[in-house]
Amino acid sequence: MEQGARFCEACGYGVDEPVTGEEEPSEFQGPKPCVSCGGTEIDAEGYCTDCGDLQPRRRDRMEVDLGVVAGISDRGLRHHRNEDSMALRPAVGLDGRNLVVAVVCDGVSTSERPDEASAAAVAAAAKLLLTAIAAGTPEPVAERVPEPAPAHVDPVQTAVMELQAEIETEPDDAAEEAGAAVVIGPADLGLISRHAVADADRAVSDLARDADHGNPPACTYVSAIVGEEVTVAWLGDSRAYWLDERGTSRALTRDDAAEGSHAIEAWLGADSGAPEPHLARFTPDGPGVVLVCSDGLWNYVEKAVDLAALALPAALTDPFDAAARLVRKALDSGGHDNITAVLVPYPVQAPVEGAGKTGASQQP
Amino acid sequence: MSQYPDFVFEINQNEYLAAGQREVHAVVTLTATAAVGGAPVPSAGGVPASGKDNVEVIIIDCSGSMDYPRTKMMAAKEATKVAIDTLSDGAYFAVVAGTEGARVVYPTGGQLLRADYQSRAAAKEAVGRLHANGGTAMGRWLAQAGRIFDTHPHAIKHAILLTDGKDESETPADLARAIQASIGNFTADCRGIGEDWEPKELRKIAEALLGTVGIVRDPARLAEDFREMTVNSMGKEIADVALRLWAPKGATIRYVKQVSPNLADLSGMRVPGDNPLTGDYPTGAWGAENREYHICVEVEPGNIGQEKLAGRVQLVAKDAGGATLLGEGKIRAVWTEDTDLSTRINGRVAHYTGQAEMAAAIQEGLDAQASGDLDTATARLGRAMDLAVESGHEDTVKMLRRVTEVDPATSKVRAKAKVDKGDVMELDVVSTKTVRAKRN
Numbered sequence: 001m002e003q004g005a006r007f008c009e010a011c012g013y014g015v016d017e018p019v020t021g022e023e024e025p026s027e028f029q030g031p032k033p034c035v036s037c038g039g040t041e042i043d044a045e046g047y048c049t050d051c052g053d054l055q056p057r058r059r060d061r062m063e064v065d066l067g068v069v070a071g072i073s074d075r076g077l078r079h080h081r082n083e084d085s086m087a088l089r090p091a092v093g094l095d096g097r098n099l100v101v102a103v104v105c106d107g108v109s110t111s112e113r114p115d116e117a118s119a120a121a122v123a124a125a126a127k128l129l130l131t132a133i134a135a136g137t138p139e140p141v142a143e144r145v146p147e148p149a150p151a152h153v154d155p156v157q158t159a160v161m162e163l164q165a166e167i168e169t170e171p172d173d174a175a176e177e178a179g180a181a182v183v184i185g186p187a188d189l190g191l192i193s194r195h196a197v198a199d200a201d202r203a204v205s206d207l208a209r210d211a212d213h214g215n216p217p218a219c220t221y222v223s224a225i226v227g228e229e230v231t232v233a234w235l236g237d238s239r240a241y242w243l244d245e246r247g248t249s250r251a252l253t254r255d256d257a258a259e260g261s262h263a264i265e266a267w268l269g270a271d272s273g274a275p276e277p278h279l280a281r282f283t284p285d286g287p288g289v290v291l292v293c294s295d296g297l298w299n300y301v302e303k304a305v306d307l308a309a310l311a312l313p314a315a316l317t318d319p320f321d322a323a324a325r326l327v328r329k330a331l332d333s334g335g336h337d338n339i340t341a342v343l344v345p346y347p348v349q350a351p352v353e354g355a356g357k358t359g360a361s362q363q364p
Numbered sequence: 365m366s367q368y369p370d371f372v373f374e375i376n377q378n379e380y381l382a383a384g385q386r387e388v389h390a391v392v393t394l395t396a397t398a399a400v401g402g403a404p405v406p407s408a409g410g411v412p413a414s415g416k417d418n419v420e421v422i423i424i425d426c427s428g429s430m431d432y433p434r435t436k437m438m439a440a441k442e443a444t445k446v447a448i449d450t451l452s453d454g455a456y457f458a459v460v461a462g463t464e465g466a467r468v469v470y471p472t473g474g475q476l477l478r479a480d481y482q483s484r485a486a487a488k489e490a491v492g493r494l495h496a497n498g499g500t501a502m503g504r505w506l507a508q509a510g511r512i513f514d515t516h517p518h519a520i521k522h523a524i525l526l527t528d529g530k531d532e533s534e535t536p537a538d539l540a541r542a543i544q545a546s547i548g549n550f551t552a553d554c555r556g557i558g559e560d561w562e563p564k565e566l567r568k569i570a571e572a573l574l575g576t577v578g579i580v581r582d583p584a585r586l587a588e589d590f591r592e593m594t595v596n597s598m599g600k601e602i603a604d605v606a607l608r609l610w611a612p613k614g615a616t617i618r619y620v621k622q623v624s625p626n627l628a629d630l631s632g633m634r635v636p637g638d639n640p641l642t643g644d645y646p647t648g649a650w651g652a653e654n655r656e657y658h659i660c661v662e663v664e665p666g667n668i669g670q671e672k673l674a675g676r677v678q679l680v681a682k683d684a685g686g687a688t689l690l691g692e693g694k695i696r697a698v699w700t701e702d703t704d705l706s707t708r709i710n711g712r713v714a715h716y717t718g719q720a721e722m723a724a725a726i727q728e729g730l731d732a733q734a735s736g737d738l739d740t741a742t743a744r745l746g747r748a749m750d751l752a753v754e755s756g757h758e759d760t761v762k763m764l765r766r767v768t769e770v771d772p773a774t775s776k777v778r779a780k781a782k783v784d785k786g787d788v789m790e791l792d793v794v795s796t797k798t799v800r801a802k803r804n
Contacts, residue, residue, distance in 0.1 A: 036666075037613070045673075045694075050641075052612030052673035053666065077669055080698050 018087035018101065018126030021062025021073060022119065057081070059115060063320070064088060068349045069100045070320035071342030072327045076296055077335030083107030083219075084294045084340040085118035087126035090351040094136035095186040098350050099227040101129045102342040105200070106238050106294040108218040108267055117204045117217035121268050124203035125196040125223055132192040133225075136185055189225045190279050193233035197221060197277040201268045208270035218269030221277065222253060224292050226344045229283040235275055236264040237295050241304050244288030245312050249304035252280055252290075262295070289315040289322070290344040296337035300330045311343065319343035368681055369396040369601045369650060373691030375677065376712040379698045380705035386662045387618070388674040390695040391712040391801070398601060398652040417519035418455040419476065420597055421509045421550075422447055422590075425527040426461040429560065430496035436528055436557050437496050439583030443590035445488045447524065450594040451479040456519065458512050459491055463498025464533035466508035476515060499533030502569065503542030506552075510542075513550045518684055520649045521550035522597040523573070524590065528558040531565055539565075543572045547633060548604070551575050551648040553593045556793075557583065559785050563792040571628045574648035579793045581786055599651035605690070606635070606644040607657060608678040613641060615674065616662040620645045623716040624656035627723050627796040644680070656801070658716045663697055672697045715755065715801040722751035722760070726795035730788055733767065733779045741779035742768075748795075749777050757799045763791040 032055070033040050039050035046055045059082045062073040068090050075082040088102045105121040107114020200221060208216035220236025230252065232240045237255040242248070256266040256278075266275045289311060301307050310329055315322035323341045330339040377390035422444050430437040444459060451457055456476040461467045470487040477483045505525065513521040531539050546552070552573035554566045557580040570577040580586045607630070611617055622628040634643040647655070661674045675695035680687040700706055729744030745768050752760040764777075766787040771778045 036670075047673040048612075050613045052615070052663070054671035054673065075669065078701055080669065080671065080700070 018089050018103070018123065018130060019064050019066060020085060020087045020119070020122060021064045021071070022058050022085070059119075062086065065320035066090060066351070068098075068319075068351055069102060069342065069344045070318075070323050071102065071104075071292075071340065072320075072323045073104075073294075073340040074296075074327050074331065074335075074338065076338050077331060079109075079338055081115055082338045083109060083114040083118055084296065084338040085115075085122040085219075086292075086340050086342050087122035088342055088344075089126070089130060090348070091130050091133045093133050093186050093227070097186070097227050098348045099133055099225055100344045100348050101126055101133070101223070101225055102290070102292045102344055103129070103196075103200075103221070103223040104238050104292045104294055104340050104342055105219040105221050105268070106236070106296075106338065106340070108220070108264070108269075111215045111218040111269065112209075112212040113207060113217045114219060116207055117219040117269060120203040120207055120217075121200040121219050121221060125200040125221070128196040128199045129192055129223065129225060132195065133187045133189075135187070137188045137191065138185070189227070189229075189231040190233075190281065193223055193225065193231055193279060194277060196223060197233055197235065197268070198274070201272055201274060204268045205270040205272070212270075214271075216270035218267045218272065220264060220294070221268050222292055224252075224290050224344065226290050226346060226348050228347075229281055230290055230346075232280045232282070233277040235266040235268060235272075235277050237262065239291075239293055239295075239298055241291040241293070241307055242282060242284060242288055243291055243304060243308035243311055243315065244284070244286060245308065246286060246288075247305070248285070249288075249308040251304055252282055254278070284346050287316060288312075288346050289319065290346060291326075292342040292344075293326075294338060294340040296335075296339035297326055297330050297341050299337060300333040301326070315343050316345050319345050367601075368688065368690065369398050369652060371396050371679055371690045373679060373693055375693035375695060376710050377695060378705075378708050378710040378713070379671075379696040380700050380702070380708065381665070381697055382703065382706040383668055383699060383701065384665050385699070385706070386665055388661050388663060388695055388697045389710070389713045389717075390659050390675070390677075391623070391710070391716055392607070392657040392659060392677055392693065393654070393712075394656070394679060394691070395654045396601075396650045396652055398599075416601060416603075417516060418452060418598055418600065419513055419516050419519045419521045419550075420447075420451060420455060420457040420594065421460060421512050421521075421523045422457070423460045423462050423466070423505045423509060423523060423525045424491075424494060425500065425529065425557075426463050426494055426496050427498050427500045427527075427529055428496050429529050429558075435583045437494070439557070439580075439586040440526055441491050441494055443526075443586040444491045446587040447590040447594045448479070448484050448487050448491070450591050450598070451484070452598040453480060454478045455598060456516060457483075457487070458509075459487055460505060460508050460512075461494055462500070462502065462505040462525075462527070464501045464504070465498070466501075466505045468508065468512065469494065476512065500527065500529045500531055501533040501538070502527065502531045502565075503534050503539040506542040506546050506569070509552075510546055510549055518603065520597075520600045520603040522575075522600070522649065523550055523552040524593050524597075525552055525554045525566075525569065526586075527554070527556055527561050527566070529560050530562050539569075543569055547572050548635070548646050553578070553597075555580055555586070555589060556789070557586065559789060561789075563789050567793075567796065572633070574622075574628065574646065576626060577793050577796070579786075579790050581790065596651070597649075600649035601652075602650050602681055604682040605647045605650050606680050606682060607647055608637065608642060608644050608680050608687075609659065610639070610642045610676040610678075611661050612663060612673065614664050617643075618660035618662055619658070621658045621720065622647070622655060623658045623719060624654070624798050624800050627720060627798060630657075647679075654800075656712075656716065658713065658720070659695060661695060666697065666699050668699050668701050670699055712801045716798065718751050718755055719757075719798040722748050722755070722757070723795045723798075725751065726760070726764070726791060729779065730767070730792055733783065734788070738779050738781060742777070745779050746777045755799055759794055759797070760791070763787065763794055767791060 034048035105118035725748035732740035
């Protein structure tokens, strides 16, 4: 399928295209006046030609509200740019089930061009996930992933499960080669999560240049595919949480970092060593919300129960409003790092027509 | 039109400012490499193959004192002949005898001639007939040079000015007016011979005309000095280059200074641009060379996290066709709460801030020493010594030692009560020479 060739009737975005909040604003908005002095001329580099103030970059505050999923990524108060990225969007599987894909990556500040790293990673990963969900997985899949134990009997807060499945070719290619003999079934979400990480790793590695002085672009990774169950994949210290009002809120990820340390032990990029992501599956036993976030949020509010108290019950019906509350909390607490929060209400709803809105806020 | 040199344009600064901080500092480093490959090649008819025109005017002080001692006048004639021989073939030139007036001794026909065997011989003969008799009015000398240069408005115009005395045949206002009229028309290197001239006076001329000041303590060295100045002048490839500075509305440009190879404050030479936020600071003619400029802009402080463009610096060549952009860069300001970032001092900015402080300390120390205020002299010259040692400015350290001594009681440097006048003048002259910042 050609990118951008087909558009979702509900929200108007191309069916394969994840939404990041970094998209070009629509043309009719016209050039905006300077946010500081109202000057009307902004130069090619984004500086006001009157007062010299650099205009907020799209990346400084990215907001996406798709109704069934919403996210905000904010520069914070102490960093001069936003090195986090997010990509999200609802999708419909081959079997007609409603799914939501959410990916958050946090550029490693000590690497070169970390903002480009995270942007490349979320775009590559989300695109693969959406394409694979739409196309399905050929059957029989080598060793289907066993169904996870029901969440409510899992005594551990984080459920980690390494998948064994190996598929050499892309699902689409396999289907084409095998012709009509192969039945296409619903996408294997664990498997495509791993493929997404591999694609993201390649995309970030491709950014490396000779001049990077041994610090090629790098970023963390966390993705969630939310359907009946929640499939999470991650590397580094970006996290996913399950939040509910029944006292069973929990972290769904476990950081690749020593306790209390921000020195992450796994990442994406040219010097990542092609890492295998951690995978986890979880089936909620009632309504709640999946939070996918960067450490700029959980540095201030780390406990799942505290995050739940902030986000719920608003997140169930208005995930954008709840995401704004979470980000506001981090900003009010100091905003030391970039902050990204994506919320997916559960159970996942069918995409709502006309609910989509996205863009960079001029006044965070 | 000749080809311009290639310029490498570099800005060094720490863009991070603490909350409320207004002053933004940056050092602009400009390196020009010759585009035409060295000295112009002579061609048929004595016209330089490079297509550029140089005009050199050599102004020799012919006041009566030049004969006391006679070696001064002899050395001046000899040095002028060396300079004439050093001119590139095809360069236009003139020799002016400076007294209370300014007489063009070569060429006598009113029209400039290109340097060739014949014109050089005629000029040297005229120089040989120079004699010392009269006063000193440097303003008139500059005005005469200006009239000569006006006949070749688009050439690379340079003057060498040699004097042995003070500007006593006119008022300081006369001189100031003449300097003002010369700014942007031509550049000039100034030399003082003997011990009766005033370093501050000559520095005023040289700074405004973007040249150097030198002291000639040994007349035998003058010829070599003239040769070097002429080589340097002939090596210029482009006549009129300016730093064009845009600063935001509400900003104050604290200063624009050349800081390497020598200090020269360009702040007062601003020529307003098309836009009220833009102005041009002349940098004169350029050959293959390296210069650095320290720019300080005061801006309205922004919020934490805000970035402001505190200045946009462009290097432009002004020519018959208007202006050609040779390079550009940004001076940025980013306000941060991160004190690790905001307290970092850019090495280059720190270095040249130190060099400027050293020059001021030397000049203030010498003034205090001259007026008998030895406490102030000791404090200022001591500070200058620290800065000179710290920056590895060996010439200055050597010269500071001649006007200071070590107090045996405190083992600290103190100003000498009695000093050699030549030593004081030499230190004064050398005070504005800087050592280059090491690569970061």
